[in-house]
Amino acid sequence: MQANRRQFLGALGTAALAGCGGARSDGPYPSRDITFVIPVGAGGGADIYARLVGAAIERHTPTSVNVVPTNVPSGGGGKGVVELFRAKADGYTIGILNIPGIFVLERLRKVPYDFRRFTWLGSLTSGEHYGLAVGANSPIKSVADLQRLSQRREVTFATTGPEGMGYTATQISSRILGLRSRRVAGYRGSSDYVMAAVRGDTDAVVAAITTLQRLSEGNTVRILAAFDTETRGGGIQNALQLGHPELALLKGERVIAGPPGLPPEIVGKLAALLRQSWDYPQLRKWSESIGETFAPTTPEETARMVRGRIDFLNQWLTDS
């Protein structure tokens, strides 16, 4: 009787645990909610992209599994990156990482992560190219004008803080183009610092080409150059025409990653879910609206891309 009671209570306990939201389920992956860490504040481009990808992935998981976006923007995004790095490598925490953002953070200060150890899962879009612009009323009409100005004095650029992609893009493009420059940092977003140049606070800006195109529609900015290989009219030079094809490597990439040590079978499943998420109409529509094209990469291709970007950044970033 006592053994039966013990067995009965044990079975009750097991049944109770099995009913607890799948927390310790041994079913096929995924069998419970997946946390999607977003190391930026709600409302920005990366946040929108991550939420759409999360919603898209959900369409291909069992009904009971949700992808839960979690914004962790503290410390310029560093806290979110740390959270992803320290998460358990069980496939139930993934995140979106900005390349070169996490590399720059590591250069700037002591951070408790090694970006080389993340498990790269893939990316879906072609990434964001950057461009060089001035205010619409600026006397500067071309990159050559900027280079001539730089021979007389430092060219001023408005940009974000040092951990932002805008700052890195400004630093590197100035070096490549041979511009003596001074950065006015600390603006809160790309639109904010582009408007600084329009206002006349600085001579020029380097920002995402899609942001510049949007603002140029209202004749607010004049785009001098686009750091890609596309041919445009209106006097806008591309990286090839500037004689610096390496400028096309100056891109902001949004990569989906997991914590270090993710088992290969889970990497494979997550990579597959990621590729399938491109069929989500909202995601495609949004990507097209910001000028990004579908360019999926496998985990291996993503890892190669990240290494390539880091080599490029190491070559051009200085401690200025």
Place this chain on the structure above:
Amino acid sequence: MLADWLQGFLNLLGYQELLFLATGIAIGLFVGILPGIGGTTALILLTPLTFALDPVQALALAGGIMGAVPMGGAVTAILLNTPGQTANAVTCLDGYPLAQQGKAGLAIGAAASSNALGGLVGAVSILAVIPLANELVMLFGPPELFLLAMIGLVLVATSSRGGRMFRAILSALVGLGLATVGYSDLAGSERYTFGSEYLWDGVHLGAALIGLFAVAEMVHLTVKGGSVAKADAPVAITGMMDGLLASFRHWRTLLRGSIIGTFAGVVPGVGGTVASFLSYSLTVQASKEPETFGKGNVQGIIATEAAINAKDGSMLVPTLAFGIPGTPEMAVFMSILVLHGMQPGPLMLLKNREEIYSLVWALTAACLIASLIGLLLARPLAGLTRVDVHILAPLIIALSFAGSFAIDLELGNLIVTAAFGVLGYLMIVLNYPRLPLVIGIVLGGVAERTFLQSMMISDGDISIFVNRTTCQILLAGMAAAFLWPRLMKRLGGRRQDVGLTPSKTLGDRR
């Protein structure tokens, strides 16, 4: 433009649009009342739901939330000295003393009417502001924002009188010091984080506010005993009609607050807290009886609430015209726009005018309806001021800590709330005003960043603060803010000398 404005209104009259508007209003009121939650959190949680909605429905939902949150925040500020949002902290100054005097009905009535009318003025003035959007946003760069921050800090000092001025300045200085904690995005380095990742973003303002006001007040009440309303305060909840009409009686205060709110909304980075504080301080300075503020002067509520609601409409201008969100709430709102194919930028004001006006109408309707609901609930809610503190305090403190954690699910928030609860209690006991500390935290970061940016722009030349036209206007405003109370004092002294006004002293707890 008028045709687009009217069409925007008509677009909102479909039954589904009205349903989403009503849902947004209900959610906005609810989260506005809960300390720490606020419109930003509500919008984040609802963003995925908007995927399936058409643009006008999504805007109706978002507008309902954004327009209703301030009224919810005002109710808790008045009844419990606990601002629902940071901007409502200024409402506490005169709202809570009125509740203590048993005049919660009057206070809520005034908040409701100034909410509604301020929102209406904001909605109409956006018609005037939109054509000037480009010029207005261009007027304010880092030097101008720095001087605006300085005006705010000067007003902290000049809004207090006598011995309170020293305490207000000290409180603000502590706030400025606390604003230096965290990761400096200009320097790319950490300050006073002591190795804690939690402090990378500095002192969490929401968690601090909850501790400083809600927790501190409840602890103080528990020690004192009794209830929020004093024992000798009238039992009946009356005065709502008087409160409603007060906004019309004090139409100059309402108009001043609405104009300040409208212009503050256009300048990215100013926000509701600074707008409400500027409006309050200027009202104090313009008043013939400044010493009555902080003791239950209904104009204090009108000035604040009108500014908060007027800014909601004009805050859309930099957000929509340039994609520069002035607050986290606007940043989330911007993402909803983008997800529905509306890309903020110069052309948005031309291509999506009807949708923009639908949103403005949704905001206005939310202000009006939330105010009406606030009035209907005033009597039962005001009954909270009669509840014994030994029942009320544990409930409020538990809700406060829950709200603090819920902001972003950080355990560190609980520690910040507790620490500021202790600090707030000590400040109450030692008669130090708490609002200047909040203003110091809010303005400290802005002041530092914009000063350094100004120096970078001018390559170290300090004359940048006097060479620009807008800066010159702001400097004149700062001088006026500093000199005006002295002038009034001198004139008041002369009136006493000739027996025109009795002397009055200021001494109150904020």
